[in-house]
Amino acid sequence: MIAAAFRGRQGSFALDATFEAPGSGVTALFGPSGCGKTTVLRCIAGLARLPEGRLTVNGETWQEGRHFVPPHRRAVGYVFQEASLFPHLSVRSNLTFGLRRAKGDRRIREEEVVALLGIAPLFERPTTMLSGGERQRVAIGRALLSQPQLLLMDEPLSALDRFSKDDILPYLERLHAALSIPVLYVSHDIAEVERLADTLVLMEAGRVRAAGPIAAMVSDPALPLIHMPQPAAVIDGHVVSTDARYGLSEVAVAGGRLIVPGDLGPPGARQRLRIPANDVSLGRNPPQDTTILNALPARIVGVEPAAGHQMTVRLALGPDGTGAALLARISRLSWDRLALEPGQIVVARLKAVALAEPPAVADAGGLRQP
Amino acid sequence: MSAGAPLFDAAMIQTILLTLKLAGITTVVLLLVGTPLAWVLARGRGFWNDVLGSLVSLPIVLPPTVLGFYLLIAMGPQSPLTAILGHKLSFTFTGLVVGSVVYSLPFVVNPIRNSFQAMGNRPWEVAATLRASPLDAFFTVALPLARPGILTGAIMGFAHTVGEFGVVLMIGGGIPGQTKVLSVTIFDYVETLQWGKAHILAGGMLAMSFAVILVMLLIERRLDGGRR
Numbered sequence: 259m260i261a262a263a264f265r266g267r268q269g270s271f272a273l274d275a276t277f278e279a280p281g282s283g284v285t286a287l288f289g290p291s292g293c294g295k296t297t298v299l300r301c302i303a304g305l306a307r308l309p310e311g312r313l314t315v316n317g318e319t320w321q322e323g324r325h326f327v328p329p330h331r332r333a334v335g336y337v338f339q340e341a342s343l344f345p346h347l348s349v350r351s352n353l354t355f356g357l358r359r360a361k362g363d364r365r366i367r368e369e370e371v372v373a374l375l376g377i378a379p380l381f382e383r384p385t386t387m388l389s390g391g392e393r394q395r396v397a398i399g400r401a402l403l404s405q406p407q408l409l410l411m412d413e414p415l416s417a418l419d420r421f422s423k424d425d426i427l428p429y430l431e432r433l434h435a436a437l438s439i440p441v442l443y444v445s446h447d448i449a450e451v452e453r454l455a456d457t458l459v460l461m462e463a464g465r466v467r468a469a470g471p472i473a474a475m476v477s478d479p480a481l482p483l484i485h486m487p488q489p490a491a492v493i494d495g496h497v498v499s500t501d502a503r504y505g506l507s508e509v510a511v512a513g514g515r516l517i518v519p520g521d522l523g524p525p526g527a528r529q530r531l532r533i534p535a536n537d538v539s540l541g542r543n544p545p546q547d548t549t550i551l552n553a554l555p556a557r558i559v560g561v562e563p564a565a566g567h568q569m570t571v572r573l574a575l576g577p578d579g580t581g582a583a584l585l586a587r588i589s590r591l592s593w594d595r596l597a598l599e600p601g602q603i604v605v606a607r608l609k610a611v612a613l614a615e616p617p618a619v620a621d622a623g624g625l626r627q628p
Numbered sequence: 629m630s631a632g633a634p635l636f637d638a639a640m641i642q643t644i645l646l647t648l649k650l651a652g653i654t655t656v657v658l659l660l661v662g663t664p665l666a667w668v669l670a671r672g673r674g675f676w677n678d679v680l681g682s683l684v685s686l687p688i689v690l691p692p693t694v695l696g697f698y699l700l701i702a703m704g705p706q707s708p709l710t711a712i713l714g715h716k717l718s719f720t721f722t723g724l725v726v727g728s729v730v731y732s733l734p735f736v737v738n739p740i741r742n743s744f745q746a747m748g749n750r751p752w753e754v755a756a757t758l759r760a761s762p763l764d765a766f767f768t769v770a771l772p773l774a775r776p777g778i779l780t781g782a783i784m785g786f787a788h789t790v791g792e793f794g795v796v797l798m799i800g801g802g803i804p805g806q807t808k809v810l811s812v813t814i815f816d817y818v819e820t821l822q823w824g825k826a827h828i829l830a831g832g833m834l835a836m837s838f839a840v841i842l843v844m845l846l847i848e849r850r851l852d853g854g855r856r
Contacts, residue, residue: 330758330765331759335757336753356758359759
């Protein structure tokens with residue numbers, strides 16, 4: 259459990275951020291550039307110090323009043339925007355820089371990290387001969403091996419081109435699955451956040467606008483996420499079965515089951531699904547003679563106006579409407595013709611259900627394993 | 629040129645060795661004193677940091693005789709320093725080392741300071757988040773990254789000390805074997821019309837200075853190339 263409160267000025271910038279993050283999983287600090295996300299992260303690492311700060315990590319107080327633990331005594335791993343490998347050290351020495359200085363027992367072992375991030379082939383090369391994605395992988399491994407209680411990542415993908423991003427995202431997901439330590443992840447890219455985060459801390463102009471589980475946050479009408487040009491629902495589920503013949507998996511989510519392309523792993527495997535509102539249409543009756551695989555009953559919870567005579571309909575899956583939140587973007591005309599209104603049970607037709615991956619990756623089809 | 633007299637005599641050898649000894653010791657002291665000082669100046673902020681920086685750079689603009697004059701007073705019989713040490717430093721080899729360190733300080737501190745500044749804050753922050761204490765990070769990250777600056781500083785300090793004249797003359801006089809260094813010797817030769825010997829020493833200095841600058845340029849190019 260991380261409890262943070264930072265208040266003060268850094269130059270002309272005023273920060274007043276208070277939030278809590280769970281002691282496991284990925285918490286994303288999300289907001290537009292210049293909203294203070296990075297400053298918050300630097301305060302947590304102890305690289306910046308605001309006089310009015312309070313920070314407790316796993317019951318240990320790192321800052322309160324005049325008490326301030328210096329950065330090298332805080333068990334954090336910090337991944338900067340640029341990999342910032344030490345140019346005078348080899349890849350291997352970079353990797354073990356923190357490991358050699360870590361106190362206490364070493365829960366995160368070098369072989370594990372090297373395997374997880376696929377670093378072994380890079381050992382022989384000088385740091386200057388690595389690609390952007392490779393450098394960042396070494397930097398992540400280096401941070402992990404310093405045996406942190408908390409991993410801080412400051413837009414680790416933003417300095418990378420799309421190619422390198424695609425290269426590194428799967429590693430981050432594996433990390434998420436394999437690690438028990440909490441991760442604070444700063445990003446201004448909602449697709450990244452929807453793919454990786456469990457908890458979302460929404461920041462605006464130096465303040466925390468809201469914080470909570472990501473699935474609830476993306477469909478909350480009081481928050482700006484649902485009003486973005488292309489909102490999407492984030493739904494967590496687990497694999498029920500896979501059908502190799504058709505290359506499909508069945509994933510159980512709260513309020514129903516979805517058929518998802520790809521072999522998503524053994525039954526019970528956790529999967530994050532991202533369903534763009536534009537891919538969901540609504541009907542009053544179950545569809546007949548259609549190629550759409552997923553048609554589920556859902557209850558209309560509310561409706562928000564959207565640009566271009568469209569509406570974003572908030573839904574809850576399940577015949578009783580108590581399941582996972584779903585979003586549908588439909589035209590105002592359809593809304594009126596079907597005489598839809600909140601409280602009604604409708605049938606949501608899902609044109610595409612995909613693993614939560616950013617559109618760029620989904621378009622390329624590169625990450626969907628056969 | 630007086631016929632029969634050897635061009636290289638014992639006095640000349642003594643002068644050359646003394647000069648190399650002075651420059652060597654001075655360079656070592658300069659690196660030990662100058663590197664931490666450069667670090668403080670590179671990391672520091674505010675008015676007093678600028679004051680300190682100006683003091684360090686003063687010997688660049690100050691006439692050597694002025695610097696020598698004040699050093700002479702500070703090391704002379706009446707000075708508090710002499711009272712503390714129990715003996716005066718002026719006209720001794722130790723005094724010469726102290727004077728040379730002050731005189732060559734900016735030529736060592738400034739390149740190292742630039743190196744520290746050029747590396748920026750990031751490696752320092754990375755080291756801290758990887759559990760390196762400030763002292764640890766200074767030796768394992770900051771110093772290795774500042775290597776080009778330290779090398780430049782060392783060469784500049786050495787060459788500059790070999791070449792100093794005004795300060796040495798003021799605080800050292802010209803005691804053979806103790807304070808009579810190259811530049812003073814050349815001056816003596818010229819004054820006593822021993823042009824041949826003056827030529828040898830002056831030519832040697834010219835060749836050495838050129839070699840130093842050339843080698844420095846080559847090293848810098850090498851280190852630059854290696855980083856890309």
